[in-house]
Amino acid sequence: MRGTIIHAPGDIRSEQLPDPTMTAGTDAIIRTVATCVCGSDLWPYRGIEPVDHPHPMGHEYVGVVEEVGDQVTTVRPGQFVIGSFATSDNTCANCRNGYQSACVRREFMSTCQAEYVRIPNADGTLVATDGEPDPAHVPSLLTLSDVMGTGWYAAVAAEVRPGATAVVVGDGAVGLCAVIAARELGAERIIAMSRHADRQELATAFGATDIVSERGKDGVARIKDLTEGIGADSVLECVGTGESMTQALRSTRPGGNVGFVGVPHGVEIAGDRLFFSHVGLRGGPAPVRRFLPDLIDRVMTGGIDPGRVFDLTLPLAEVAEGYRAMDERRAIKALLRP
Numbered sequence: 001m002r003g004t005i006i007h008a009p010g011d012i013r014s015e016q017l018p019d020p021t022m023t024a025g026t027d028a029i030i031r032t033v034a035t036c037v038c039g040s041d042l043w044p045y046r047g048i049e050p051v052d053h054p055h056p057m058g059h060e061y062v063g064v065v066e067e068v069g070d071q072v073t074t075v076r077p078g079q080f081v082i083g084s085f086a087t088s089d090n091t092c093a094n095c096r097n098g099y100q101s102a103c104v105r106r107e108f109m110s111t112c113q114a115e116y117v118r119i120p121n122a123d124g125t126l127v128a129t130d131g132e133p134d135p136a137h138v139p140s141l142l143t144l145s146d147v148m149g150t151g152w153y154a155a156v157a158a159e160v161r162p163g164a165t166a167v168v169v170g171d172g173a174v175g176l177c178a179v180i181a182a183r184e185l186g187a188e189r190i191i192a193m194s195r196h197a198d199r200q201e202l203a204t205a206f207g208a209t210d211i212v213s214e215r216g217k218d219g220v221a222r223i224k225d226l227t228e229g230i231g232a233d234s235v236l237e238c239v240g241t242g243e244s245m246t247q248a249l250r251s252t253r254p255g256g257n258v259g260f261v262g263v264p265h266g267v268e269i270a271g272d273r274l275f276f277s278h279v280g281l282r283g284g285p286a287p288v289r290r291f292l293p294d295l296i297d298r299v300m301t302g303g304i305d306p307g308r309v310f311d312l313t314l315p316l317a318e319v320a321e322g323y324r325a326m327d328e329r330r331a332i333k334a335l336l337r338p
């Protein structure tokens with residue numbers, strides 16, 4: 001099959017690889033219908049995370065089940081399925097508490113930019129759609145595998161409530177999906193922090209009521225101007241840098257909450273500053289599985305259209321161009337079709 005290997009920073013190749021095989025009765029093999037490049041894939045691509053040896057890439061996927069192990073009962077061959085970037089049995093204590101991304105049997109997906117993918121913990125990970133989805137819904141369904149599920153978790157973690165004021169820090173695909181989530185959860189005012197015209201436009205289409213293009217102290221001052229001088233009820237941090245986390249904490253009102261879903265790189269929080277801020281913090285890898293049935297329903301009924309974050313579609317063989325386009329910010333997010 002065709003798959004994607006990173007050999008070194010900047011060196012992504014589409015190659016012929018062996019087809020995946022079943023390794024446990026709890027596995028499934030899917031034929032990929034669509035996959036994509038994630039902002040977090042750019043960390044090794046840019047050399048910010050080391051690439052010690054060549055390895056496969058990709059953790060976002062929708063596909064059709066080809067084969068299931070003898071212990072798999074919830075999905076069957078021929079079904080169209082979506083799963084999280086983190087697999088889960090959906091039965092352990094962490095799963096039952098809604099933290100499937102902390103499942104005791106969790107395995108992170110890492111081979112999805114390929115024609116076929118082995119899914120561990122298939123029973124608790126994959127959710128089938130009700131029949132074959134309309135092809136027009138496939139990009140939106142694909143976002144549920146990570147970016148839309150992660151944006152949703154940012155809003156839940158930041159405790160967005162009806163009537164609330166929410167700030168979204170970050171205008172990548174997750175940040176844009178977080179705007180959708182804040183709107184769906186009833187935020188009355190949604191302030192998107194973005195410096196790029198095309199992304200500001202999409203954030204507005206997704207429900208942002210205000211755009212703040214300033215950063216740092218000026219950005220905080222603008223948020224305070226818009227929130228009676230105290231900061232927002234809920235701040236959704238969707239970047240993961242020290243700067244963005246500081247931005248998020250300083251933009252939140254006393255008693256408000258930050259949901260942080262950007263994978264931290266160089267984030268340090270001073271205890272005394274946190275202590276006096278009266279801000280609640282919750283984050284981590286999103287328990288996407290918790291939200292999948294609801295989000296699938298919202299996509300299939302046309303309630304949300306997060307697939308609009310894909311502004312580049314390529315054949316899987318041209319995956320390297322997808323990385324380049326996202327690295328150079330020519331694309332928000334690249335969808336790949338086998």
Ligand SMILES: [Zn+2]
Binds near residue numbers: 091094095096103104
């Ligand atoms: Zn579990």
